[in-house]
Amino acid sequence: MTTAVAVTGATGFCGRHIAAALLSAGLDVATLGRRPSEPLRHAELDLDGLTQAAAARSLAALGLRPGDAVVHSAAAVGDSGDRAAFERINIGGTRALLSACSGLGLRFIHISSASVYAAGRTAQPLPEGSPLGGHRDPYSLTKSVADAEACAAGAVVLRPRAVYGPDDPHLLPRLAAARRGSLLLLPGPSRGMSVTHVKNLAQAVVDALDWPAGAYNIADSESVDRDAAVQAALTALGLPTRIVHIPILLATATASTSEAMSFMTSGHPRTTRYAVRQLAQPVVLDTSKARHAGYDPEHTWNQFVQRLSAAGTTS
Ligand SMILES: NC(=O)c1ccc[n+]([C@@H]2O[C@H](COP(=O)([O-])OP(=O)(O)OC[C@H]3O[C@@H](n4cnc5c(N)ncnc54)[C@H](OP(=O)(O)O)[C@@H]3O)[C@@H](O)[C@H]2O)c1
Structure with a gap:
């Protein structure tokens, strides 16, 4: 009998690709969320204020049986916003869904993020056992x-x-929007950093249905040089860009001011300390654990840029 897999966040960027890869792998795919993702069968689920009982009802409505799986890609995302809402959705919602899945004997694949690693001096490449939080x-x-x-x-x-x-x-549209004329100000010198093609992530989810419990870093086979990668992608989009480096301290101070202003005006900050950290830190993930489990990422940034050049859009 085909394993059934329910995907949360299937209306979002990663979830849509994950659902498509699961379908291509011949699995019986359903979705859970606030909105359906046609043409897949769907059950209503709002992570905000979710209880274990409500999650169990949604899972039961999809007819999932012990041994089936839930891929949890939905989350409140973004680098600023209402902290209480992030807590309700990302912590409370995930907790309720986890408990309901455990009660029904369902496997759980959680889409986390490399942003969970503690900032600061950490091993490079970064293994899964590195400190989290802070x-x-x-x-x-x-x-x-x-x-x-x-x-x-x-x-x-x-x-x-x-x-x-x-x-x-998310990523390229934000970088494109951050240009001032043809200039893009980036914090600190260029760095080597891991990036993840969404199709590599989606294939990792399919593979991970058979992986032992635990955390796995998921990234492309090669890290990219930040400036070269950004410049190539923006140029391919028809946005030739000159990158100018600004000191990390200045970028962080500007982001703090931008966040404070947005808090007072209830608007969106133009830049955030989170974005500065993401762009300034040389984070290269150690993916050997996933590779030993069978992960074999085939998609690369260069290939993506070539397709962008041909198409002129990210689609
Ligand atoms: N994109 C990245 O660079 C990146 C990097 C690392 C990790 N991740 C992780 O990948 C996952 C997916 O991210 P993404 O880039 O695909 O984000 P996205 O495009 O913004 O999609 C977010 C998804 O979450 C759903 N969602 C949000 N609040 C919800 C709620 N209260 N109840 C039910 N569903 C809710 C949204 O559904 P609606 O359509 O109802 O809004 C949407 O389907 C997240 O867990 C994120 O932390 C992403």
Whole structure:
């Protein structure tokens, strides 16, 4: 009998690709969320205020049986916002779904993030056993709590970094929007960093249905040089860009001011300390654990850029 897999966040960037890869692998795919993802069968589930009982009802409505799986990609994402809402959705919602899955004997694959790793001097490449937490921004803070709880509950936890790919609504659009004329100000010198093609992440999810419980870093086979990668992608989009480095301290101070202003005006900050950290830290993930489990990422940034050049959009 085909394993059934329910995907949360299937209306989002990663979840849509994950659901498509599971379908291509011949699995019986359903979705859980606030909105359906046609044409898949769907059950209503809002992580905000979710209880274990409500989660169990949604899972039962999909007819999942012990041994089936839930892939939890939904989350409150973004580098600023209402901390309480992040806590309710990313911690409370994940906790309720985890408990309901455990009660029904369902396997759980949690889409976490490399942002859960503690900032600062850490081993490079960064293994899964590196310290987590110590964050102030609500996204990393709540994702690190959810990651730890999912690990403790025996889930498979995937930690991608800087996910990009077809129809990416996050990474490249934000970099494009941050240009001033043809200039892009980036904090500190260029760094080597891990990025994750969304199709590599989606294939990792398919593979991870058979992996032992625990955390796995998920990234492309090669890290990229930050400036070269950004410049190539923006140029391919028809946005030739000159990158100018600004000191990390100045970028952080500007981001603090921008966040404070946005708090007072209830708007979106133009830049955040989270974004500065993501762009300034040389985070290269050690993916050997996933590779030993069978992960074999085939998609690369260069290949993505070539397709962008041909198409002129991220789709
Ligand atoms: N993109 C990246 O660079 C990146 C990097 C590392 C890790 N991740 C992780 O990957 C996962 C997916 O991220 P993404 O980039 O695909 O984000 P996304 O495009 O913003 O999608 C977020 C998804 O979460 C759902 N969601 C949000 N709040 C919800 C709620 N209260 N109840 C039910 N569903 C809710 C959204 O559903 P609606 O359609 O109802 O809003 C949407 O389907 C997240 O767990 C994120 O932490 C992403």
